[in-house]
Amino acid sequence: MSKIKLADISTTAPKKLEKDKIKELTTQIRTELDELQNLLFAEHKHAILVVLQGMDASGKDGAIRSVMSTMNPEGVDVKAFKVPTQAELDHDFLWRVHQQVPSKGMIMVFNRSHYEDVLVQRVHKWVDDKTIQKRMSAINDFERLLTVHGNTTILKFYLHVSPEEQAIRLQERTSNPKKMWKYNKGDLVEAKLWKKYRKAYEDVFECCDEVPWIIVPADDNWYKEYVVAKTLRDTLLSLKMKYPALND
């Protein structure tokens, strides 16, 4: 079987890479991103949806802050999906998500996403497996809709941290005054469900493959930031965008 096994995938940067050189590269890519995002906005033809998933403390917020912050916020939006409201629960699970997809010219970053509906809800057994299968199928349909009819390129990142690194980071939230605001008792409970989450993620990688997943070793922040920035840069370059000529 070709199924992805997270346990077999490294959570750290490749040993041969030098941290300083990679950080320099990332700085350079950030400058390129600033220009490319301006071009995306000006051309007004493509949309970019970045989906960030990962366990608590896997560095989603950090990736956003580091990679997206050099671009013009007029063309970059971030949506964090929290516990659904009553009005959201009164609709299909993709209703609130569809409203937030990027329009042409925009980059939208989902900090967590529709994937929570096939992850947290599954791990806690709030919905049965048959419903999860149907949701996964609906997610594939949804991503195809955005890709084919919305001219949207979707980048789905899984930030891959080890349980050990996660434990260190969660611990830091109880001692570092600048991080205490992120502390949430519930995170420790979720951390104990690590194996179940890993299994749920592996199923997601296999079943929700309308758009491929990018698994990012995330124990080393400098490497994670590099991979996310580089992937976004390469994607924007591949669109072969052009500034529109003078509009008569």
Added chain:
Amino acid sequence: MSKIKLADISTTAPKKLEKDKIKELTTQIRTELDELQNLLFAEHKHAILVVLQGMDASGKDGAIRSVMSTMNPEGVDVKAFKVPTQAELDHDFLWRVHQQVPSKGMIMVFNRSHYEDVLVQRVHKWVDDKTIQKRMSAINDFERLLTVHGNTTILKFYLHVSPEEQAIRLQERTSNPKKMWKYNKGDLVEAKLWKKYRKAYEDVFECCDEVPWIIVPADDNWYKEYVVAKTLRDTLLSLKMKYPALND
């Protein structure tokens, strides 16, 4: 082939029916609808989406006015889809539609709908046939999403008028002071594309079959109103709804 041929389907009421008796029945059904809609709202479990399609002057507005007006407007919404705005065009064609789908407890009526994107746009050749096929496939996915994950029952009505009856009605709009506001020069142009529309509708009936279509003979308003009201009533009855018990 089992393909639906609109030319073979009557646009008038079955001859054996007596107009007065049917109108009495419709009045009775309206009273039932009022009660059933209240139950739908109270139970807060199911959603109803009524899609009304048909040529200009096929009686969509009349059907809404006649059938929906006895129900409590707090639980009934109508959305008329017009020419898309720039913000709507900057997203996939279902983006604006998904935002308007009913929440649990509600009846939403679409006066025209996402089907315009595979009808008017096709007839005028604003998009190629390959794109139309992909849109039809996306519509099936979308309706399955609403049905399976939104607990929504979708009723898709095609109001079937003859070209002769349509001509009479469009003509009336130029002479009856109460109908002049509906006059639109463009309707006469569209009416000339009758055969192309009919062909486009027949393809829709065949390809967008995730939810079946209900073809309503619509030359006789009294019969059209009866069929729409009866279908809605029977649908609500089939949900076997119950008033919730006292909530602790």
